[in-house]
Amino acid sequence: MSNESNIERHTIAVLVDNEAGVLARVIGLFSGRGYNIESLTVAEVDQAEHTSRITVVTVGTPMVIEQIKAQLARLVPVHKVVDLTVDTKAVEREMALIKVSGSGDKRVEALRLSDAFRARVIDTTHNSFVFEVTGAPDKIDAFIGLMRPLGLVDVSRTGVVAIARGPEAM
Amino acid sequence: MAAQELTGAEIVIKALVDQGVDTIFGYPGGAVLPIYDALFQQNKIRHVLVRHEQGAVHAAEGYARSTGKPGVVLVTSGPGATNAVTGLTDALMDSIPLVCLTGQVATHLIGNDAFQECDTVGITRPCTKHNWLVNSAKELTRVMHEAFYVATNGRPGPVVIDIPKNVQFEKAEYVGPQNVVHKTYRPKVKGDVEAIKAAVDLIATAKKPIFYTGGGIINSGPFASQLLREFVKLTGFPITSTLMGLGAFPASDKQWLGMLGMHGTYEANNAMHDCDVMINIGARFDDRVTGRIDAFAPNSKKIHIDIDASSINKIIHADIGIVGDAGHVLEDMIRIWKSKAVKIDKSALADWWKQIDHWRDRRSLDYKKSDEIIKPQYAIERLYQLTKDRETYITTEVGQHQMWAAQHYHFEKPNRWLTSGGLGTMGYGLPAAIGVQIAHPDALVIDIAGEASIQMCIQEISTAMQFMAPVKIFILNNEYMGMVRQWQELLHGGRYSHSYSESLPDFVKLAEAFGAVGIRAKTPGELDDKIKQMIDTPGPVVFDCVVDKFENCYPMIPSGAAHNEMILGDDPEAAMVTEEGKMLV
Ligand SMILES: Cc1cc2nc3c(=O)[nH]c(=O)nc-3n(C[C@H](O)[C@H](O)[C@H](O)COP(=O)(O)OP(=O)(O)OC[C@H]3O[C@@H](n4cnc5c(N)ncnc54)[C@H](O)[C@@H]3O)c2cc1C
Ligand SMILES: Cc1ncc(C[n+]2csc(CCOP(=O)(O)OP(=O)(O)O)c2C)c(N)n1
Ligand SMILES: [Mg+2]
Numbered sequence: 001m002s003n004e005s006n007i008e009r010h011t012i013a014v015l016v017d018n019e020a021g022v023l024a025r026v027i028g029l030f031s032g033r034g035y036n037i038e039s040l041t042v043a044e045v046d047q048a049e050h051t052s053r054i055t056v057v058t059v060g061t062p063m064v065i066e067q068i069k070a071q072l073a074r075l076v077p078v079h080k081v082v083d084l085t086v087d088t089k090a091v092e093r094e095m096a097l098i099k100v101s102g103s104g105d106k107r108v109e110a111l112r113l114s115d116a117f118r119a120r121v122i123d124t125t126h127n128s129f130v131f132e133v134t135g136a137p138d139k140i141d142a143f144i145g146l147m148r149p150l151g152l153v154d155v156s157r158t159g160v161v162a163i164a165r166g167p168e169a170m
Numbered sequence: 171m172a173a174q175e176l177t178g179a180e181i182v183i184k185a186l187v188d189q190g191v192d193t194i195f196g197y198p199g200g201a202v203l204p205i206y207d208a209l210f211q212q213n214k215i216r217h218v219l220v221r222h223e224q225g226a227v228h229a230a231e232g233y234a235r236s237t238g239k240p241g242v243v244l245v246t247s248g249p250g251a252t253n254a255v256t257g258l259t260d261a262l263m264d265s266i267p268l269v270c271l272t273g274q275v276a277t278h279l280i281g282n283d284a285f286q287e288c289d290t291v292g293i294t295r296p297c298t299k300h301n302w303l304v305n306s307a308k309e310l311t312r313v314m315h316e317a318f319y320v321a322t323n324g325r326p327g328p329v330v331i332d333i334p335k336n337v338q339f340e341k342a343e344y345v346g347p348q349n350v351v352h353k354t355y356r357p358k359v360k361g362d363v364e365a366i367k368a369a370v371d372l373i374a375t376a377k378k379p380i381f382y383t384g385g386g387i388i389n390s391g392p393f394a395s396q397l398l399r400e401f402v403k404l405t406g407f408p409i410t411s412t413l414m415g416l417g418a419f420p421a422s423d424k425q426w427l428g429m430l431g432m433h434g435t436y437e438a439n440n441a442m443h444d445c446d447v448m449i450n451i452g453a454r455f456d457d458r459v460t461g462r463i464d465a466f467a468p469n470s471k472k473i474h475i476d477i478d479a480s481s482i483n484k485i486i487h488a489d490i491g492i493v494g495d496a497g498h499v500l501e502d503m504i505r506i507w508k509s510k511a512v513k514i515d516k517s518a519l520a521d522w523w524k525q526i527d528h529w530r531d532r533r534s535l536d537y538k539k540s541d542e543i544i545k546p547q548y549a550i551e552r553l554y555q556l557t558k559d560r561e562t563y564i565t566t567e568v569g570q571h572q573m574w575a576a577q578h579y580h581f582e583k584p585n586r587w588l589t590s591g592g593l594g595t596m597g598y599g600l601p602a603a604i605g606v607q608i609a610h611p612d613a614l615v616i617d618i619a620g621e622a623s624i625q626m627c628i629q630e631i632s633t634a635m636q637f638m639a640p641v642k643i644f645i646l647n648n649e650y651m652g653m654v655r656q657w658q659e660l661l662h663g664g665r666y667s668h669s670y671s672e673s674l675p676d677f678v679k680l681a682e683a684f685g686a687v688g689i690r691a692k693t694p695g696e697l698d699d700k701i702k703q704m705i706d707t708p709g710p711v712v713f714d715c716v717v718d719k720f721e722n723c724y725p726m727i728p729s730g731a732a733h734n735e736m737i738l739g740d741d742p743e744a745a746m747v748t749e750e751g752k753m754l755v
Contacts, residue, residue: 017354020303020305021295021303024295025295032296063487067480067483067484070479070480074325074478074480076300076320076355077353077354078354
């Protein structure tokens with residue numbers, strides 16, 4: 001019953017018990033059932049409680065998105081699943097480290113543009129920069145696009161992290 | 171005073187006893203020797219030694235499905251664990267609660283490609299409900315108790331506990347099950363009352379209703395079957411069930427339409443197709459049942475009750491989805507139904523029944539009788555007539571014989587029918603029958619088999635002999651992988667590529683080689699006496715029932731077709747499979 005035209009992009013937060021293999025379970029669920037992962041981030045968020053938070057960005061029809069959430073929720077070590085795209089207005093951020101090498105005009109132009117994007121220079125040599133840039137994923141896409149003709153050599157992105165606006169916990 | 175410390179192996183045994191386990195199915199090896207040693211030194215748990223680890227898992231499934239208790243398996247690392255994988259997948263697909271203990275190499279050797287090491291938790295992650303690698307004896311008690319909790323609560327399923335050998339020797343404190351609370355897993359059993367009320371209101375408007383029930387009723391327990399009977403009586407509606415739900419509602423009842431789906435009855439499938447309100451309780455819209463999705467009950471509103479939220483809206487959109495245990499929800503539904511004093515549209519219902527009776531008159535399970543050769547359907551009919559008044563449990567292998575058993579053996583009670591539905595595992599029936607027999611020593615346990623399937627776990631006859639489990643293996647011997655041949659006939663121009671059962675053993679002599687009794691029937695005239703002889707034989711029997719080689723299983727909805735596009739046995743020419751249908755299994 002999938003209708004190719006109504007594909008949606010959702011950011012889902014999953015609070016899990018930080019036990020061995022929990023990430024493999026989540027990833028295995030996506031690969032085993034043929035769901036998409038656009039990005040996935042994970043880190044422990046509460047040491048005392050042993051909980052980690054996984055943020056996964058996925059695409060699918062509304063029916064598939066509902067399935068993904070239900071499938072995540074039935075994994076035994078999962079505490080909670082929240083669809084940040086539907087349930088709340090959320091803020092999303094991603095960080096990227098971007099290496100640009102070159103000299104002369106291109107080097108100057110890269111530096112000028114990085115300023116417009118509020119990227120920070122965190123490493124410099126005579127013929128390279130490493131920029132740190134933070135923002136919504138499309139801002140990072142845009143920055144990378146601009147750096148490409150200016151000597152882009154390496155990109156490392158964290159993937160999206162997201163959190164709901166307002167005072168409540170997830 | 172410090173609590174007494176036990177070795178990991180002793181903790182395993184004590185936890186099993188505290189969980190009420192009386193029987194385990196297993197096979198020893200280096201990585202589980204300490205547990206086997208602990209087993210040797212106690213007498214509360216009976217160990218049934220199988221002949222292949224796949225057999226251990228299916229036997230545990232048989233034990234579980236026939237008792238409602240979890241089945242327990244014990245196997246060694248490496249090949250022991252990998253041999254268990256088919257059984258675990260089978261149990262996952264059919265929602266059977268199992269706890270499977272696997273040995274593992276010592277923790278300091280993990281990752282070194284040690285002797286008989288394999289990544290058991292990695293291999294079994296997608297084929298279990300959950301699994302654990304236990305890194306120290308300190309964690310062992312908690313994991314043991316959690317494993318039983320997870321396997322049996324919510325949607326049941328198999329779990330694996332992988333226990334390294336050094337952990338089995340290591341000492342730690344034991345804690346009882348009452349002191350272990352799972353941190354995260356809290357399945358919902360009570361359905362949302364507002365949704366149940368809405369469901370009752372929708373049911374009340376129905377003119378062409380149908381109950382479509384499944385394995386979830388069996389999973390919920392005998393009480394759910396009882397409530398189902400009560401509710402179906404209250405409404406007067408027709409009821410059909412999946413392969414996995416047979417027995418939840420008595421087949422002798424007037425409201426029973428027989429099984430639905432690919433090999434279901436004409437009346438059940440047509441009623442599904444034409445219904446206006448469908449009440450699905452504990453069934454998962456499997457593709458054997460729905461046929462073509464976009465033509466599935468096109469004019470109906472659907473209520474779906476399931477304990478697993480992911481079953482709802484997975485395949486078919488539910489107008490009202492209720493997450494909860496079938497028994498709990500039925501209880502609420504009956505209460506609300508009574509308190510609302512619902513008045514159904516009696517005259518519409520009478521018309522609906524008239525239509526259904528019309529479909530019934532098509533007599534879709536009929537077949538051409540013969541005086542010379544045994545028709546497979548006839549063999550099942552006779553088996554049914556001669557065993558129905560006993561405490562009988564039926565298991566099956568996979569193929570045509572399985573479908574004929576579902577069609578022609580009729581069940582009055584839940585937990586009496588055990589078959590591999592979701593995975594369709596040839597080799598399931600014999601070990602499952604042994605598991606049933608171990609749990610019900612005085613019952614008559616029959617594996618309805620095919621000559622091809624039975625060879626997949628035939629070694630378990632030896633287990634049946636050793637443990638005096640007098641199972642009866644009733645082989646419908648058509649000398650073909652009949653189900654495969656039927657599909658080749660339908661889809662591949664009758665080119666029977668490798669589906670002839672070549673070089674078959676002499677099943678009578680084979681039985682004798684194991685020390686069992688072999689019986690062969692070749693004509694309809696001798697069938698009854700031979701079946702009686704089988705029943706009266708005190709030990710295991712292999713019954714070689716030589717049947718018509720070319721009989722096909724009808725009715726049938728070909729892949730990719732709708733419920734009202736069935737092929738009937740007396741009109742097989744009508745078989746039409748679309749190109750898209752050929753792509754489906
Ligand atoms: C050769 C072959 C042919 C087949 N042909 C047919 C056929 O013609 N017709 C047919 O029906 N099947 C057929 N099958 C079986 C089919 O493949 C499926 O296994 C079967 O249809 C699934 O049954 P079910 O929907 O009852 O689900 P099950 O697999 O029994 O699943 C049970 C459902 O109930 C839910 N549940 C579990 N516990 C509870 C509870 N306590 N309360 C509420 N819900 C609960 C589960 O979450 C799940 O959704 C065939 C199989 C084979 C091998
Ligand atoms: C382990 C396994 N391998 C292959 C299949 C595919 N398969 C389904 S039915 C069947 C033939 C079964 O033949 P038999 O046991 O003789 O039963 P019949 O259909 O003749 O009654 C096969 C090969 C399967 N279901 N399971
Ligand atoms: Mg056969």
